[in-house]
Amino acid sequence: MNENLKQQFMNKILEKIKTCMECSLCEGRCKPVLGEGNLNSELVFIGEAPGRKEDEVGRPFVGSAGQLLDRLLFGIGLSRKAVYISNVVKCRPPDNRRPTIEEMEACTPFLEEQLEIIKPKIIVAMGNSAISFFSKKFGFKVIGMWRIHGKIFQVEAPWGKVILFATFHPAAALYNKDLEKILEDDFKKLSTLLKS
Ligand code: URA
Numbered sequence: 001m002n003e004n005l006k007q008q009f010m011n012k013i014l015e016k017i018k019t020c021m022e023c024s025l026c027e028g029r030c031k032p033v034l035g036e037g038n039l040n041s042e043l044v045f046i047g048e049a050p051g052r053k054e055d056e057v058g059r060p061f062v063g064s065a066g067q068l069l070d071r072l073l074f075g076i077g078l079s080r081k082a083v084y085i086s087n088v089v090k091c092r093p094p095d096n097r098r099p100t101i102e103e104m105e106a107c108t109p110f111l112e113e114q115l116e117i118i119k120p121k122i123i124v125a126m127g128n129s130a131i132s133f134f135s136k137k138f139g140f141k142v143i144g145m146w147r148i149h150g151k152i153f154q155v156e157a158p159w160g161k162v163i164l165f166a167t168f169h170p171a172a173a174l175y176n177k178d179l180e181k182i183l184e185d186d187f188k189k190l191s192t193l194l195k196s
Pocket of ligand 1 (some may be wrong): 024033047049051054059062065066087171
């Protein structure tokens with residue numbers, strides 16, 4: 001599928017989300033955040049849900065967590081234009097709380113459609129919401145981010161073999177230099193994986 005066609009399919013998903021009322025997050029939504037980046041990328045990053053800034057502008061990771069994500073990408077020679085970035089949930093939860101299981105279940109069919117379009121080889125699950133969605137989807141057990149970060153899970157997606165890479169959410173490292181260092185180390189492992 002060429003990039004134009006992929007973009008058309010993505011636009012259709014966005015149109016559906018704009019009128020989606022499958023969960024109560026639609027009530028506070030300003031702009032839904034579908035995702036952005038290279039639709040031909042083999043590498044996809046999945047966060048949790050839009051925050052205030054993302055909800056204002058309709059783009060993923062444009063606030064302070066996004067700035068850290070940009071730095072982490074830059075550190076391994078990537079830019080956000082080279083990869084695709086999205087979230088488990090497309091509308092902002094009030095007060096930036098974690099999305100509930102019901103909200104995630106209502107919203108993740110959109111993410112599944114997106115992944116079917118991109119067909120990535122590597123998915124980076126950033127934080128607990130993302131890893132809990134993917135562990136349920138692919139049927140493996142998660143034993144806490146501290147035990148699994150920097151590790152890979154080989155899974156079978158409808159479009160072929162996929163490597164799932166788990167790491168912390170950048171927002172968790174914003175005021176924690178130790179965690180930022182751990183994220184940097186995880187991104188270095190990711191870079192090694194990309195080169196292998
Ligand atoms: N946090 C997320 O999980 N996603 C965003 O898009 C922004 C902050």
